[in-house]
Structures are given as structure tokens and as C-alpha cells.
Amino acid sequence: LLSLPPEHLQKDPASPCNILCVHPGDITSVMMTMSRLGRRPEREKVSVSVMEDTPEGLARHLLLLSIFLDTDLGPRECTEMFLEVYGNTMIRKQTAAYVESKVQTLVRFLTETMTGDAERRMAELVDVSHLKSKQRDAIEKVLVSWSCEVETDMAAWREKRLRAYYEDRYDYRKNLFDWDYNMVFKDIASVIHKKLFLQWREEGIAFEIRESKYPEPNRTLASYAEGKEKGFAKMKRGFWSDIVQSPYWALGTSAEDASLFQVRSMQHTKTCQHVCEYNMYAMLHELSTGDRFKMPEATRESYGRSFWSGLGALEVLEEDEEEDPEKDRLDLLAGVPAWPTS
Template sequence: TNKLTMSLKGAGAIRFWGFSPAVDVFKRADGQIEDGEADHKQPFNVLLVCPSDVRHILHTLSAAAIRETEQNQRQGAFEFTVYEEQPEALARQLLLLSIALDAEVPRRERAELLLEILSNTLLREKTASYLEGRAQMLRRMLAQEEGPMARLIDLSLLKMKERDALEEVIGSWFESFEFDVVRQRDERLRTYYEGRYDSRLNVLDWDYTMELQPIASIVHKVHFREWRMTGLAFELRDSNYIAPNRSLASFAAGRLRGASVFKRGFWGDVINSPFAAVGVECDDERFVKQKNGQHVKTACDVAFYNVLGWLTALETGRKFTIRAEDFEAFEYGASVATSGGMVKGFFGGRAPSPRIEEAEEA
């Protein structure tokens, strides 16, 4: 898979999203699968090293659900071992996975929430409240091993201090914790642009035209500019984004008056947009078609389609499809997608439940 990285200088100390599109790792491993994994007598084991988000997990499991339901190919258990260097990245992946599997929220709304929390520095107030609810659920899972995620997550590979760090990160997502993400992101931009800060619009226009457009032209210039300037990648019409996305707060090492310190702030990417992870590739060729030299859909639409597709397959085992008469109206935030629960989904009994192992150290 090609990386769509424009600059590592502004990538920050922590990666909150990946630099490459999602892959079905089971399909990618074709020809390298051991006998026990091929006949499903033992789980299919995957090691993900610093994936930054859960796109590979969701894509792999949704593809497996489709193979089992629509192609009658029996699927065995999956075990994902995730290695991340920072607890913030690991905590975020637990958060994103919990959103994807939240049966209480309709699929369309859940896809919007997942993309918003994955990518945006600012959230709607309702999303901020939802994030705090997810934090409460994850803290209960860590402390008491209770809740809907407990049967899917194995934290036994974490050392006690790593588990404590994970709990501390999740605890900082509550609205009582101050996080001035607008100011802190602006400080990062000033550091990155230096003397070019006042002309940063010209700089990012150059970056888009010369670096991004040749490899990912489906990312619209307006969306790219908005994200680079404000940190907002996915916006719904008539919505106000005023609450900080506390899941993007993290600690980074630095020096103060000659002493080593850890400073809490926004240390994520300010140059390479989250569109590369979820919004530049999909399995429906209609999304990448152009008319009169212009794309008929945007990276936001592709991302929405991808996430809806993953959620739909996990719940129903069926591929998410858009009828020809609905395609033009389908866009990020549109109501063409249907909702549904997870009672009889891929996680509900048609195949052995996948287990995700989280580890910070090998």
C-alpha cells in the first residue's frame, strides 16, 4: 500500500491516524497462511506495529464477514496484537473500536461519530458528551473487566505501569479536563511554518497542487485547506464544532530550563491529513470517477462509504451497496445509509468472536 505522506516534519510526536489506506491483512497474507490458520483450527494471528488507528482491523473483519455470508467461505477466529509506543495511540484505538461496535447507535450516526472523533480537533457538543460516555465505559473495562468490550480485548500483555498509563489517558477525556486545542494547534503551526506563517495559505496551496493532488486528487482542495487551517476534516451541515477533541491530547518529551519534562498538549499531525487513512481508496469504482476533469465525489464521501461498509458487513455479513438512483445523493452526512443493530452480526455468533490483544511492548 502506498503511503501518502507529505511531510514528517509536521507529523508530530504521536500518530493519531495512518499514512496509508486500509488493507485486508488476511487477503494480503494469501499464500503465507499456515495450515492451522487455513483450516480454521487455530486463529489467524496478526501483528500490527504502530497502525495509529483501527482501519486495518475493521477492514479485515468486515471482509471476513462478507466472505462467510455471501461467499460461503467459513472464517475462523482472528487475533490482532497491536503494538504502539505511546499509550495515547493505544487508548485511541480502543476508543475507535468501541465506537464501531456500539450497537446502541445507528450505523449512519456511528460512522459520522467515528470519522469526527478520528479526525477533528473540535467536536460537536453531542459528540463530546458521547466521547465522555465512551471514556466511562473503557475505564470500567480496564478497572473491572466489564462491559461489551471486555470479551474482545486482552490486556494481559501490558505491564502494570502501562495499564496505569492507559487509564490515565482515558481519564483525561472527561470534559472537566481543560484542553485548549485551538491555541495549541496554532502554536504547532507557527513552529512548522516559522516565517511563512502569515502566508500559510499560499504554502498549503502549493503543497496541495504539487504534492497531494498528483497522488490523491480525490481530496478536494477546499477540504484539504480547511483541515490544514483549522483541524476540521469532517463537518456536517448546520453543525457547530466548539468542543475540544480531548482524545487528541497527549504528552511529549521536551526540555524546560535545561531539565527534561513531559508537556501535555496537542502533538498530533498538522500537515498530513486523515484522508489518506480512510478517504482515498474504496471498492466502488463510481466514487473515483471524474466528470469534465472533476471528481464526482470527495474524500469525505469515500471515507463515509468505507466506514459504513465496514459497520454494515460486521453487523449483517453483507456488502454495503448504493443503488444507482441513490448514488448522486450519497455524501458524507447524507441519509441514504440505513441503520441497524448488531444482534445477529459477525460479532454475534456466525463466526468465532475475534479477539484483539493490545500491547505496548513486544
């Protein structure tokens, strides 16, 4: 958001740089702006205003921002939690429990019941005083609906959405997925691996955490949309998020480290998930230290490995005993062509 050169911004260094994001639908640009503020020493304060037309959008922004700012998580755990909530329709049990705990924190933040450090950190960075009481209540209602006690059949909702989108072509949807990738996505962003893209289009899982299982619905993707039932207008709860583009575009198609996009033998040595993990880790690193993250040489040369395998002595989350870090799906995909080479 601060890509303009200094001469195009306000001259008075004492006045804040005001940025308005209208219906962004994605909070990652704000996160990247926060992490890179140290690169512009002439700008002491930046104020970003976000406007959405639905309470679900604002509630999801608050949740993702609170995960990003959670200092109780290690960098790897924070990255994995964020990407899982950000792009998966189904999530792990521990992630669902974590989201519910963050929901309680955000409810206390909205109601100005500051009982912990997490609420105070949010209050220092996020100002909701411009929201009316009715709007706050609407956001709080959305947050409460993300509780594990609320029945949410995300898999059925997504299947229904796919059937409505493809209509008579539903039984041939995999052929359509393949067509979209080869005719559109491959030429624009070939770093998006074909197998990752096809799996997301079919199952809604964009980011896999090793060989974990995903039994819980990602309730943060549930929202209301206006429709008709028996001739009457009605707001219906369901899955109305993206089913075509994929969540890889914001974080998985560009990065400051060019080695992530190297091509050997007509195939990328890294995948879009590697790029997403790198960007998240780089933002967390720069936000906490003020220095740009430089990927170790070991990671650059560890082709076919996950992003985390080359971090070496950097402090990352210890692996769970039941999850074998050697069985990383990305280890397999990075050596597989995204499309036929013949």
C-alpha cells in the same frame, strides 16, 4: 490485513491467523479486517496484536474501536461520531458528552468492572491481559484526562504547533497549503478536495456534520511529548498529531465502489468525505449482516449530494431538528472544481 492469498497462510484451519501491528497509529485497518472476516470462510479465527509506544495511542485505539462496535448507535450516527473523533481537533457538544460516556465505559473495562453490555462486548473482542498493571494504569490515566472537566485548549495548542512548524513562513501558510496540495496531493489522490484539505490545514476540521458548530476540543488528540524547558527535559502536554498529511488517507482515498471516483468535466463527482462515509457505512453493514454493502443506484447518480442522500429506504439516523439536511457542505463542494480547470 488479510490481503495475502490462503496458500501463504497457515494450512491448519484450527490454528488462528496471528497478525502483529507495530506502531500502526491507526485502528481502521483492524476494523476493516474485522468487518471482512466473513469473506474468508477457511479462516475461523484471527488474532490481531497491536503494539504502540505510548499509552495515548492505545487509549485512542480502544476508544475508536468502542465507537465502531457501539450497537446502540445507528449506522449514520456511528459513522459521523467516529469520523468526528477520528479527524477533527474540535467536536460538537453531543460528541464530547458521548466521548466522556465511552471513557467511563473503557475505564470499567480496563479495571474489569463489567457492569454493562458495552464492557462485556469489549471484553469478548479485546484482550488486555498482556498489559502490565503499570501500563493499564497509564492508559486509564489518559482516559481520565479526556474528561470534559480537564482544561484543554486545543485551538491554542494547534496554533502553537503551526507556528513552530512554519516559523517565519507562518503568515504565508495559506500559500504553502495551496502549494502542497497542487504539487503533491492532487497528483496522488485528487479525490481529496482542495477546499476540504485547505480548511483542515488551517482549522483542523476534516469532517463537517452539516452546519454544526464545534465548540469543544477533541481531547483524544491531546498527548505528551518530550521537550526542554529552561534547559531541562520535560514531558509537555499538547497537540502533537498530524498537521500536514490530513486524516483522509486511511478511509477517503480508496473504496470498493468505483463510482465514488468518477470524474466529469475534469472534477470528481464525489469528495474524500463521501468516500470516508461510504467505507465506514460499508464496514458497519458487513459487520452486522455479513454481506457486502452495495450502494444503491440512486446514490451513484445523485452527483453533488451527500453520501447519505441516496440511501433511500435504508435505516439511517433521523436528522436533528436544528440541523437542516439540505444544507450539507458536501452538496456544495461536489460541484465545485478542486482546482482551476483553465
